[in-house]
Amino acid sequence: MISTRSALLAALLVALPVHAFAEYKDPLDSHAAMSPMAASTQLLDVAQAGERLVAVGWRGHIVYSDDKGVSWHQASTPVDIDLTALSFPTATKGWAVGHGGVILHSVDAGATWTKQLDGRDVGPLMLEYYEGQLKRGDESAQKYIEDVRLNTEGGPEQPWLDVAFKDDMHGYVVGTFNQIMYTADGGKSWVPQMELVDNPDALHLNAIALDGDDLYIASERGIVFKKPKDSDHFSALATGYNGSFFGVVARDHAVLAFGLRGSLFRSGDQGVTWERAASGIDTAITGGTILDDDQVLVVSQGGQLLRARSLDSSFEKLNVERPAMFTGIAQAQKNEVVIVGTAGANLQSLSHVP
Known part of the structure; x- marks a missing residue:
């Protein structure tokens, strides 16, 4: 028996004019549509x-x-x-x-x-x-x-x-598998x-960060891959975590990897040893940045914003003016950042938070 849904779909396809199919253009060959709401969408x-x-x-x-x-x-x-x-x-x-x-x-x-x-x-x-x-x-x-x-x-x-x-000459792209x-x-x-890359199981390479000439890649199963200055090889670093990392930031030989269920793991010795940092949240941490004054900020899928005064300091939860599902963050100017996510790009002041 043909379901009502299938019958309606078949009728719709028959009713569509031929040009509705002919006008399809591959998104890889199509310009993005201009929209006054572009900065307010995902x-x-x-x-x-x-x-x-x-x-x-x-x-x-x-x-x-x-x-x-x-x-x-x-x-x-x-x-x-x-x-x-x-x-x-x-x-x-x-x-x-x-x-x-x-x-x-x-x-x-x-x-x-x-x-x-x-x-x-x-x-x-x-x-x-x-x-x-x-x-x-x-x-x-x-x-x-x-x-x-x-x-x-x-x-x-x-x-x-x-x-x-x-x-402007030397760079990497990383991705799935x-x-x-x-x-x-x-x-x-x-x-x-x-x-x-020391990755025999073809784990996803979710994020990459530079610290001078050292490179770090955040991956699955709690693994961070590192390529030091004097090597072409990315070695797998075990952090003591078993979940996925979605991002990594690094500066002056200190590294912070973040991911599922509010997980934060950091190393002060270029990834040789790692420790868990308490986040106080249980939603995925999806973006992070290091400010000019060495403050570390991370954002979560649950619309949370965390701050540490430095990579080796404890994290505190800050009040957010417009919570949404967050995915990225960058410094706008002193005491202000831009956070992006499902609600687009939004300014967040750091001046009036603890």
């Missing part, structure tokens, strides 16, 4: 670009503010697909990444963007790289060939989850580096 990350603030999110939306987060303008973007993270190593040059394997680049502080790569290119690029290694006698490359085929057999569906650039690539020429070319 945003996933925010960063400083010199004096400017830039945020990315839902359906290719990128917004920027030149007045410390008071007002926002929408940027022109060449994709209509969710963007997850961004990095500005200089005041003008930045990169944004997201679903569909998208990598975008801006040279004007985030006002306009061009596409450097998407998932339709990533699969063949990775296959060519590891097949070349196999031909040169590296039998371990066979595993990565199989992983790449598995990840791309359904099309360009794997997202990049984070991006970090040290300067151990996907990682590196560029040394500002994104003109990308080199896969899956074999350089």
